[in-house]
Amino acid sequence: MTQPPSPGALPFESAEELYENAPFAYLSVGTDGQIARANRTLLAWTGYEAADLVGVKRFPELLTAGGRIFYETHVQPLLRLQGTVNEIAYDIVRADGTVFPALMNGTVLRDGEGRPALYRLTLLDASDRRAFERELQAARRRAEEAGEALRRLNETLEETVRTEVERRLRAEEALRHAQKMEALGQLTGSVAHDFNNLLGAILSNLEVAERHSDERGRRFLANAVRSVERGEALTQRMLAFGRKQRLNPTRVDLAGLVTGARDLLERSLGPGNRLVLGVPEDLPPALVDANQLELALMNLAVNARHAMPDGGTLTVSATLESAAGGDPGGLAPGDYLRVAARDTGIGMDEATLAKAAEPFFTTKPAGQGTGLGLSMVHGLAAQSGGRLALDSQPGEGTVVAIWLPVAG
Amino acid sequence: MTARQRNNVRIIGEGTRPMIFAHGYGCDQSMWRFMVEAFAHDHRIILFDHVGAGGSDLSAYDPERHGGLQGYADDVLEICRELDLRDVVFVGHSVSAMIGVLASIREPERFAKLVLIGPSPCYVNHDGYRGGFSREDLEGLVEVLDSNQLGWAGTMAPVIMGNPDRPELAEELRNSFCRTDPEIARRFARVTFFSDNRHDLPRVTTPVLILQCAEDAIAPEAVGAYVHDNIPGSRLVRLAATGHCPHMSAPDETIRAMRAFL
Ligand SMILES: Nc1ncnc2c1ncn2[C@@H]1O[C@H](COP(=O)(O)OP(=O)(O)O)[C@@H](O)[C@H]1O
Numbered sequence: 280m281t282q283p284p285s286p287g288a289l290p291f292e293s294a295e296e297l298y299e300n301a302p303f304a305y306l307s308v309g310t311d312g313q314i315a316r317a318n319r320t321l322l323a324w325t326g327y328e329a330a331d332l333v334g335v336k337r338f339p340e341l342l343t344a345g346g347r348i349f350y351e352t353h354v355q356p357l358l359r360l361q362g363t364v365n366e367i368a369y370d371i372v373r374a375d376g377t378v379f380p381a382l383m384n385g386t387v388l389r390d391g392e393g394r395p396a397l398y399r400l401t402l403l404d405a406s407d408r409r410a411f412e413r414e415l416q417a418a419r420r421r422a423e424e425a426g427e428a429l430r431r432l433n434e435t436l437e438e439t440v441r442t443e444v445e446r447r448l449r450a451e452e453a454l455r456h457a458q459k460m461e462a463l464g465q466l467t468g469s470v471a472h473d474f475n476n477l478l479g480a481i482l483s484n485l486e487v488a489e490r491h492s493d494e495r496g497r498r499f500l501a502n503a504v505r506s507v508e509r510g511e512a513l514t515q516r517m518l519a520f521g522r523k524q525r526l527n528p529t530r531v532d533l534a535g536l537v538t539g540a541r542d543l544l545e546r547s548l549g550p551g552n553r554l555v556l557g558v559p560e561d562l563p564p565a566l567v568d569a570n571q572l573e574l575a576l577m578n579l580a581v582n583a584r585h586a587m588p589d590g591g592t593l594t595v596s597a598t599l600e601s602a603a604g605g606d607p608g609g610l611a612p613g614d615y616l617r618v619a620a621r622d623t624g625i626g627m628d629e630a631t632l633a634k635a636a637e638p639f640f641t642t643k644p645a646g647q648g649t650g651l652g653l654s655m656v657h658g659l660a661a662q663s664g665g666r667l668a669l670d671s672q673p674g675e676g677t678v679v680a681i682w683l684p685v686a687g
Numbered sequence: 688m689t690a691r692q693r694n695n696v697r698i699i700g701e702g703t704r705p706m707i708f709a710h711g712y713g714c715d716q717s718m719w720r721f722m723v724e725a726f727a728h729d730h731r732i733i734l735f736d737h738v739g740a741g742g743s744d745l746s747a748y749d750p751e752r753h754g755g756l757q758g759y760a761d762d763v764l765e766i767c768r769e770l771d772l773r774d775v776v777f778v779g780h781s782v783s784a785m786i787g788v789l790a791s792i793r794e795p796e797r798f799a800k801l802v803l804i805g806p807s808p809c810y811v812n813h814d815g816y817r818g819g820f821s822r823e824d825l826e827g828l829v830e831v832l833d834s835n836q837l838g839w840a841g842t843m844a845p846v847i848m849g850n851p852d853r854p855e856l857a858e859e860l861r862n863s864f865c866r867t868d869p870e871i872a873r874r875f876a877r878v879t880f881f882s883d884n885r886h887d888l889p890r891v892t893t894p895v896l897i898l899q900c901a902e903d904a905i906a907p908e909a910v911g912a913y914v915h916d917n918i919p920g921s922r923l924v925r926l927a928a929t930g931h932c933p934h935m936s937a938p939d940e941t942i943r944a945m946r947a948f949l
C-alpha cells in the first residue's frame with residue numbers, strides 16, 4: 280500500500296509511529312494499575328514482550344518494593360487530587376531483574392462522566408541525570424559530614440583545652456600558694472628565731488638586774504619580764520608557723536584531749552556561744568604534740584567567737600579518714616585523723632579564705648587580731664605530717680579541719 | 688502556639704457530631720475532599736495536617752515527640768482537648784489508623800467510634816506474622832524518597848515550606864498537593880513503617896470499623912483480618928475497591944460502608 284518515498288519527499292510519519300518510537304516510554308494504566316497499553320520504547324527499555332505486560336501485569340510490578348510503597352502513598356493520591364504528577368524519580372525493574380532510573384510524568388484520562396478511567400504515564404530515561412543527582416547528593420552528604428566532623432572537633436577541642444587550662448591553673452595556683460607559705464614560713468621562722476634569742480638575752484639580763492634592784496625597781500622589772508614573756512609567746516607562734524618549733528609528738532587520744540580541754544575551749548568561746556563535742560572514744564591515737572594541739576583548738580575557738588558576735592555553735596569533732604594518692608593538699612596516702620572545728624559564724628569570702636592562714640593576715644581591728652592564729656595551726660598540722668583545710672562561705676559558717684597522721 | 692495552628696486545623700460542616708479525619712503517610716488533609724462533601728451536612732468535620740505535612744507548623748516538629756506514633760496521637764488528643772471535642776468519630780487512613788488506636792487507648796472516653804481505612808499494626812514481616820514488607824523493602828522506600836527530594840521536592844519544596852507567607856510560590860510548584868518537608872517525611876517514613884503496634888490492638892475499647900480494600904499493596908487482606916481478630920468486637924468490611932486509598936478511588940462505596948457503621 281505505502282509507496283516508497285519519492286526522492287526529495289519527506290519520510291512518512293504517523294501519530295502511531297510517533298507513539299511507538301517516541302523517546303519516552305508510554306504506558307496506559309487502569310486506575311487499579313493494570314497495564315492497558317505500552318509503546319515499543321517501553322518494551323525496548325524493559326526487555327518485555329507486549330504480551331508479558333498488557334492485560335497481565337500491573338504497573339507497580341515494574342517498580343521496586345520501595346517504589347511500590349511510594350506509588351500507593353504519594354503518586355496515587357497526587358493523581359487523584361491534581362490530575363497529574365510530575366517528575367517522579369523511579370527505578371524501573373526490567374524483565375531480567377536489573378533496574379534503570381526513570382522520571383515519570385502522569386495524567387489522568389477521564390471517561391464520559393468525568394470519572395478517572397486511565398492514567399497515562401510517560402517515562403524518561405534518567406540514567407545520566409540520576410547519576411549526576413547521586414553524585415550531587417553524595418557530595419552534599421560529604422560536605423555535611425565534613426562540616427559536622429569539623430564542628431565536633433572544634434567543640435571537643437575547645438572543651439579539651441578549657442579543662443586542661445583549668446587543671447593547670449589550679450595546679451599552678453596550689454603550687455604558688457605552697458611556695459608562698461613556704462617562703463613566709465622561712466622568713467617568719469628565722470625572724471622569730473632571732474627575736475627569740477634577743478628576748479632570751481633581755482630576759483636573762485632582766486633577771487640579773489632584778490637581783491641588783493630595790494623594791495620599786497623590781498616592780499618595773501616585773502612588768503618588763505611579763506612583756507618579754509608575751510613577746511616569747513608570739514615568737515612561739517611565729518616559730519610554729521615556720522615549722523621551727525620544737526615539737527614533742529606523742530600518741531594522743533583525741534577524745535581524752537578534747538574533753539579535757541572543754542573548760543578552756545568554753546572560756547575561749549565566750550558566754551553567748553554553745554560548744555558541742557563529737558569525738559568518738561574508739562578512734563586510733565593521733566601522732567601530735569598534745570600541748571600545741573590544745574593551743575591550736577583554743578585559737579580556733581577564739582576565731583569562732585569573733586565570727587559569731589550574735590551567738591552560735593562551735594562543734595569540735597574528729598573522724599578517721601584516708602587520703603588517696605594525689606590529695607590536693609599534698610597529703611601522703613594513708614590513714615589520718617581529721618579534727619574539725621565547725622562554727623555557725625559569718626564565714627569568709629574567697630579572698631579572705633585564700634589568705635586566712637598566712638601569718639600576720641588579719642581582718643580584725645588592731646589589738647584584737649595578730650594574724651597568727653590560723654598560721655600557727657597550719658604550721659602545727661604541716662610540721663606534724665598532716666595539713667590544714669579551710670572551708671567557708673560568707674554567711675555559711677566555717678569549717679577548719681586539722682588532718683593529723685595516725686600514730687603507728 | 689495552639690494545636691490548631693500547629694496542625695493547620697480546619698473545621699467544616701453544619702452538624703454537631705464531631706468527625707476528625709487523619710490523613711496517612713505521604714499526603715495531607717486535602718485527601719479527604721470527597722469525604723468532606725459527603726459528611727459536612729450532618730457532621731462537624733475537623734481536618735488537620737500532621738506536623739511536617741501540608742500547612743502544619745514545621746517549627747513544631749520535635750524529633751523526640753514525633754519519633755514515635757504516640758507523639759502523633761498526643762497531637763490528635765491536644766486538638767480534641769483544645770476544641771473540647773467529645774463523642775468523636777475518628778477516621779484514620781493508613782498510619783493514622785494506628786494513631787487513632789493509640790489516641791483512643793489513652794483517652795477512651797473521648798471517642799465514640801473509630802473508622803480505620805487500610806490499617807496495619809506492623810508493616811515488617813516477623814516470624815509467623817506477614818506485614819507484607821521486609822526491612823530491605825522499606826529501606827528501599829527511603830532511597831526513593833531521597834531520589835525524589837532531588838527532583839521537585841528537594842529543590843522546590845523547601846522554598847515553599849520556608850515561605851508560608853508567600854502562597855504564590857506554591858502555585859509554581861508542579862506537584863502542589865500533599866507537600867511535606869523532605870527531612871521530616873524521611874523520618875515519618877521510618878516511624879510509620881518500622882512501628883509495631885500489634886500488642887496495642889486488644890486494648891481498644893471503642894467500637895471499630897475496619898475498611899479493607901482488595902489488592903492493597905500497603906495493607907494486604909491478611910493484615911486487615913489480623914487487626915479485626917485482635918480488636919475485640921471490631922467490624923471488618925471488605926471493599927470492592929482496589930488499592931490503598933478507597934476514600935479517593937471509590938468514595939461512594941467508602942461512604943456507604945461508613946454510614947452503615949455510624
Ligand atoms: N572561724 C572564722 N570565721 C570567719 N573568719 C575567720 C575565722 N577564722 C579566721 N578567720 C579569718 O581569718 C583571719 C586570720 O585568722 P587568724 O590567723 O586566726 O588571725 P586573727 O584571728 O588574729 O585575725 C581572721 O582575721 C578572719 O578574717
Ligand SMILES: [Mg+2]
Binds near residue numbers: 582648650651653
Ligand atoms: Mg585568730
